[in-house]
Amino acid sequence: MSKVKTAVIPVAGLGTRFLPATKSIPKEMLPIVDKPTIQYIVEEAWSAGIETVVFVNGHHKSSIEDHFDYAYELEDTLSKRGKEAVADGSRAIADRGAVVSVRQKAPLGLGHAVLAARPVIGDAPFAVLLGDDIIRPPSDSEPAIGQLMEAFDRTGKGQIALMQVPLSEIHKYGAAEGEKDPENAQSFHITALVEKPPPGTEKTDQAVVGRYVLPPSIWSILVETGEGAGGEIQLTDALDTLREQEGLMGCCFRGQRVDAGDKVGYLHANLLEALSRDDLKEPVMNLLKSMVAETNGQ
Ligand code: UTP
Numbered sequence: 001m002s003k004v005k006t007a008v009i010p011v012a013g014l015g016t017r018f019l020p021a022t023k024s025i026p027k028e029m030l031p032i033v034d035k036p037t038i039q040y041i042v043e044e045a046w047s048a049g050i051e052t053v054v055f056v057n058g059h060h061k062s063s064i065e066d067h068f069d070y071a072y073e074l075e076d077t078l079s080k081r082g083k084e085a086v087a088d089g090s091r092a093i094a095d096r097g098a099v100v101s102v103r104q105k106a107p108l109g110l111g112h113a114v115l116a117a118r119p120v121i122g123d124a125p126f127a128v129l130l131g132d133d134i135i136r137p138p139s140d141s142e143p144a145i146g147q148l149m150e151a152f153d154r155t156g157k158g159q160i161a162l163m164q165v166p167l168s169e170i171h172k173y174g175a176a177e178g179e180k181d182p183e184n185a186q187s188f189h190i191t192a193l194v195e196k197p198p199p200g201t202e203k204t205d206q207a208v209v210g211r212y213v214l215p216p217s218i219w220s221i222l223v224e225t226g227e228g229a230g231g232e233i234q235l236t237d238a239l240d241t242l243r244e245q246e247g248l249m250g251c252c253f254r255g256q257r258v259d260a261g262d263k264v265g266y267l268h269a270n271l272l273e274a275l276s277r278d279d280l281k282e283p284v285m286n287l288l289k290s291m292v293a294e295t296n297g298q
Helices: 037-047 062-067 072-080 084-095 110-115 144-155 167-172 218-224 235-246 263-275 278-297
Strands: 006-010 052-057 098-103 126-129 133-136 158-164 174-181 184-195 206-214 248-251 256-259
Touching: 006 037, 006 110, 037 052, 037 062, 037 126, 037 133, 037 144, 052 062, 072 084, 110 218, 110 235, 126 144, 133 206, 144 158, 144 184, 144 206, 144 248, 158 235, 167 206, 184 235, 206 235, 218 235, 235 248, 256 263, 263 278
Parallel strands: 006 052, 006 126, 052 098, 158 248
Antiparallel strands: 126 206, 133 256, 158 206, 174 184, 174 206, 184 248
């Protein structure tokens, strides 16, 4: 059993890259095939043994909380129509684990969003999963956040998920400098963290992606963290201070990460999910083949 029992999922961002869809629908509620993006993230946390999920929510996004509650009218109507299995499926989303919600009163950045969960988490280590980063684990492996929880339990050090990207792409990410542990290919000793290094200054191809396990000592650091890149309170800046004070490790997780908060990434996530389902694989492959043939023939 991991020491990490609670996960913070910040979902209070404005989702401007998906306007106008996100004018009234939270980005995290956009479906990947037939499930909202956020459900994949929450299911990852639950399957790693997380007991309580804390959403950091914004005022226009209560549909996220509603999705993890019973929908009495819908479920009752489905039952009366003899669709008990579908009603049970809907209830199961609410039954799987405890969900708590706190508010980030203004979208001032990821560091600010995580800090809003402090009154609920208190003096315990916790996981953070970003509400628009999908990580599909290999079939024989723990979910990504479970791999970070295991590394935290083993080392006692804060963990951040790292993914190798082409050097020319690192300016889009938080960048982790340092070196791999010669004795454990999954562990990375971090010597510096830089949020979105400007092109030409890149020193590493290790990008920070949306999974973290953090000790409670991060709270006092977040309180002191001022505005960083983009005028936002950046989690990366607080993590770099944590690294200086007590060390921080990268976890080169196993799994395929897709940024569902980006248009191409969102389409990619939909195709990966569809191709992983028995009932959709063949029709979607046929559709893709005919679309490619048509486009090439133009
Ligand atoms: P993003 O930067 O991808 O989300 O943050 P965003 O700001 O909503 O998106 P764009 O760039 O405008 O399209 C990653 C996650 O952190 C949350 C977001 O909701 C998203 O799930 N977030 C971000 C917060 O909760 N609060 C913030 O102040 C910023």
